[in-house]
Amino acid sequence: MNTRKVYFAMVLSSFLGAVIAIGGYSLIVEPQKVEQVVPVSGQGNPVSLTNYVFDTTDYVVPKGLNFVYAAKQATPAVVHIRTEYTGNTEYATRNPMEEFFKDYFGERYDRRERAPRQGAGSGVIVSPDGYIATNNHVVDGASEIEVLLNDNRTYSAELIGTDPDTDLALLKIDEEQLQYMEFGDSENIQIGEWVLAIGNPFEFRSTVTAGIVSAKARNINILARSGSNTRIEAFIQTDAAVNPGNSGGALVNLNGELVGINTAIASPTGAFAGYSFAVPATLVKKVIWDLKDFGAVQRPLLGIQIRDVSAELADAENLGVLKGVFVARVNEGTSAADAGLKEKDVIIAIDGKKVSNVAQLQEQVALNRPGDKIEVTYIRDGKTETVKATLKNQFRNTEVVTASNSFEIDGATFEPVSNTMKSKLQIENGIQVKDLGNGKWKEAGIDEGFVITKIDKRPIRSMDDLTASLNNAMGEGILVEGVYPNGEKAYYGIGW
Incomplete structure (x- = not known):
């Protein structure tokens, strides 16, 4: 074999080897490309779209998950409440729950200026003729109350009555045929049941949030700040988001019925941190209709x-x-x-x-x-x-208690202390002796005009506080502390 043939054989062998190597790599190493098929018809897909039916109770969404129906039913009955406050500087500190609600409810007082300004909250229309339920702390001390409806109509509201022991209040606006909210059964609401909170947090009107009932009959000692002996705390606890401005708004079930009035939150910052609390609707209903019918809560006591x-x-x-x-x-x-x-x-x-x-x-x-x-x-x-x-009332009888400004107990007539008197005496609370007849008060040496500020070291802020303190001391002696209109402080021991 000559040199030329040898050279040609070597080149041919190299070429064939390269072809074989490339082909083998393609077959053995390189992955095969497979075309991806994307379905566009949706057939066979287990996930399907669901429409909401707004104008019927025949739910397309499963009944237990239809927030839209409840929100549509309830939102028109939730109102925005705006308040204004005027008065002397001492009046700004008269509410013992202010320090807590200042963060929760909003800055309606400026401690540095000690002068009232403005506040805002929520309320629920509970009858077509304009009665509105809200929290006491939303309207407490307000000189003017304005109600803004969901449809932007605005009204001046009359304060019918308040009950600090449940933190509830009743307002009235002059209007008829209003869309109102029906009361639901808060007693039978279940832990784990879905609820909606509707109100006006941070001035965002008609805000709806959802959560579940986390607990019932929860006592959080928030009303204990008032010093009242007859306070009632049996809150519904939820994880529906509630923030400043939601006070007095509605907690509703998925039928759009009122099951509570949103009142407080558990928070280290003053903003929502996971849990909110509402006065149960059964208690709301009883208290506000008492205020409507009698001007005062008919408070039953076991004693x-x-x-x-x-x-x-x-x-x-x-x-x-x-x-x-x-x-x-x-x-x-x-x-x-x-x-x-x-x-x-x-x-x-x-x-x-x-x-x-x-x-x-x-x-x-x-x-x-x-x-x-x-x-x-x-x-x-x-x-x-x-x-x-x-059951008996705080006076240990079964008579109807009215909203009278004065009460008679064992020969003495008492009435609330005016804001002017509070300012003059630099006190935050008290009940004043207006008339004095024969009885234990006179025998103890008390004179007319005396302002009772404490009994057995407990602050006396209302007639309920006074009667509760006396009832608890039955058969024992009590220490009465107070001050006369001339500023003279005095202490009396009375055998009760």
């Missing part, structure tokens, strides 16, 4: 001092039960005393409805009026018994 049963208490008192309401004391002449309740009884039900704590008992009793009879189920010495109790 007992109570506390929650705990494991420690059950062990110490050998109760044999871990839930219920422990009776620490029964006051003389009260409903409980007449019914035969005794100290160390454990109340477990009111009218057949289980009560596991003080908040639940207070709520069930408060739904009644003085003169109503209730069934009290309790445990004594390991035995369960039921008695009927006729």
Whole structure:
């Protein structure tokens, strides 16, 4: 073989080797390309679109998830409340809950200037003739109250009445045929049930948020700041977002019915941090219609001092039960005393409805009026018994209490202290003795004009506070503190 043939064979071998190598790489190493097919018809896709039906209760969305229907039903009945405040500088500090609600409800007072300014909140139309439920702290001390409806109509509102013990108030505007909100059944609302909060947070009108009921009959001690002995806290706890301006707004179920009035939040900052609290609608309904019909809440009392049963208490008192309401004391002449309740009884039900704590008992009793009879189920010495109790008011009778500015107790007539007097005496609260007849007050040396500011170190801010303090002290002595109009402070001991 000559040199030329050898050279040609080498070139041909190299060429064939390269072809074989490239072909082998393509077959063995390089992945095969596969065309992707994207369906456009949607057939076979388990996810489908769902339409909302707005004008019927025949839900297309599953009934338990239809927020749209509830929002559409309820939102027109939620109003925006604007308030203005005028008065002397001392008046700006008269509300003992102000420090808390200043962050929650909004800056309506400036502590540095000590001068009232403006506030804002929410309310719920509860009747077609213009009655509106809201929080007491939304309108407390306001010189003017303006109501802005969902359709932008504006009205001046009349304050019908307030109840600081439940933080509720009732307003009235002069209008007819308004869209209003029906009351729902807050007693039977379930933990885990969906609810909507509707109000005007941060001036964002008609804002709707959703959450679930997190707990019921929750006592958060917010009204304890007022020093009242007759406060009632049995809040519905939810995780629906509530912020400053939502006060007095609606908590509704998915039928668009009112189940609560949004009142407070648990927050380290003053803005929503996870939980909000609403006064249950059954209690709202009772309180606001009392205010409408009588101008004052008809407050039924059993006349007992109570506390929650705990494991420690059950062990110490050998109760044999871990839930219920422990009776620490029964006051003389009260409903409980007449019914035969005794100290160390454990109340477990009111009218057949289980009560596991003080908040639940207070709520069930408060739904009644003085003169109503209730069934009290309790445990004594390991035995369960039921008695009927006729409820009495703070004056230990069953008469209707009106919105009169004066009350008579054991020969003395009392009335609230005017703002002018508070300013002059530099006090934040008190009840004044206007007329003095024969009785324990006169015997103790008290003169007319005396302003009672404390009884047994407890602030006296209202007639409810006064009567509650006296009822709790029945059979014992009390220490009365106060001041006369000339600024002279005085202390009296009275055997009650």
